[in-house]
Amino acid sequence: MDEKSQASGGTKSDAANVKTGVIGVDVGTSRIVFAEGPSSKETESQLNAFVSVPYSKMAEDVLQQKHMVYDRNGKDLYVYGNDSDFFASFMNTVPRRPMSHGVLNPQEKMSQHIIRDIFQKMLPRARKGEMLCFSVPGKGEGAAANLVYHEAVLKNILQSFGFTAKGINEGLAVVFAELQDENFTGIGISFGGGMCNVCVSFMSMPMITFSIPKGGDYIDKSVADVLNETSTRVRLAKEETLDLGRQPRDEISSALHIYYEDVLQTLIARLREELEGSRHLPTLDRPIPIVLSGGTAKPGGFQQKFEAMMKNADLPIQVSDIRMAKDPLTATAIGCYVAAMAETR
Numbered sequence: 001m002d003e004k005s006q007a008s009g010g011t012k013s014d015a016a017n018v019k020t021g022v023i024g025v026d027v028g029t030s031r032i033v034f035a036e037g038p039s040s041k042e043t044e045s046q047l048n049a050f051v052s053v054p055y056s057k058m059a060e061d062v063l064q065q066k067h068m069v070y071d072r073n074g075k076d077l078y079v080y081g082n083d084s085d086f087f088a089s090f091m092n093t094v095p096r097r098p099m100s101h102g103v104l105n106p107q108e109k110m111s112q113h114i115i116r117d118i119f120q121k122m123l124p125r126a127r128k129g130e131m132l133c134f135s136v137p138g139k140g141e142g143a144a145a146n147l148v149y150h151e152a153v154l155k156n157i158l159q160s161f162g163f164t165a166k167g168i169n170e171g172l173a174v175v176f177a178e179l180q181d182e183n184f185t186g187i188g189i190s191f192g193g194g195m196c197n198v199c200v201s202f203m204s205m206p207m208i209t210f211s212i213p214k215g216g217d218y219i220d221k222s223v224a225d226v227l228n229e230t231s232t233r234v235r236l237a238k239e240e241t242l243d244l245g246r247q248p249r250d251e252i253s254s255a256l257h258i259y260y261e262d263v264l265q266t267l268i269a270r271l272r273e274e275l276e277g278s279r280h281l282p283t284l285d286r287p288i289p290i291v292l293s294g295g296t297a298k299p300g301g302f303q304q305k306f307e308a309m310m311k312n313a314d315l316p317i318q319v320s321d322i323r324m325a326k327d328p329l330t331a332t333a334i335g336c337y338v339a340a341m342a343e344t345r
């Protein structure tokens, strides 16, 4: 047995690992979400983050006492997934992140190792060749060149667990999760942590896909920079109290409003450009819906703000309605599950 399998205290027992069937995986900058069925009840998520500490017997004893999931690799111990947040505040540090802006973080040498650990903790063991679809971002500023690498590395890691793995565009996954009744025709948008992803789909075919390199992390960092705050404090204020439908009451919420508008403006402008420049768009005989998803779409008033900004967007297509995904945090994973099901039919 290698060092790792001995040390991973919380790895699922073999008994729990005998689940079967296809799997959808949302490999996000902030969180990795697994779906084993078409409803959010059949999903499970882990933070895509970790904290490392130098190995000592004492540190290892503490982790074991606290039942934390960790991995030992040479001179260091790594606490990863959902435990990383608690452990980081306990150690008064910030977690490291295997991904940034939607793809593997080139500055993080442990990125592949930690992602593999998180997969291993959550994935059931595949019967030979079982289908697994995982989310990949659309091309965008900075993401174009390393997208090929990102997708190939994830595919290799997932196939090493026995699955037949296939990448699915994140925006298309949102369409798969939410627009079944519309024959998978419409626009899926995922407002994530590292980026926002958009797909214009016609009968389940991705006509336009793109990403913008702005998302929750960009909002946190920008607000932190202008107010000389920490990103963690800004993120907590954003996740716990922000309501985009109300007048801002303090400096942080007022700066959050400004950067939220900036993200939406950038996305809508790019959507207009892409639609105007596309030669692939079929003639649509009726207006199409837009579905919003992702953690960044969670604050109260988000949908209304998006709708208000779309009134002046002047898009070259007719939009029937703008709706929120049933569960914005799991829509991508569920869409990947739907794609994996379709692959096996």
Ligand SMILES: Nc1ncnc2c1ncn2[C@@H]1O[C@H](COP(=O)(O)OP(=O)(O)OP(=O)(O)O)[C@@H](O)[C@H]1O
Binding pocket: 026, 027, 028, 029, 030, 031, 032, 101, 102, 103, 190, 191, 192, 193, 194, 195, 196, 215, 216, 217, 235, 238, 239, 240, 293, 294, 295, 296, 297, 298, 299, 328, 329
């Ligand atoms: N209730 C909330 N209010 C505001 N923001 C939230 C809330 N919950 C989560 N977020 C933000 O959502 C972002 C994470 O969203 P999500 O999990 O959809 O991203 P991801 O899929 O991991 O990343 P990406 O798709 O960009 O690679 C983070 O920036 C987080 O702060």
Ligand SMILES: [Mg+2]
Binding pocket: 026, 027, 028, 029, 170, 190, 191, 192, 193, 294, 332
């Ligand atoms: Mg995402």
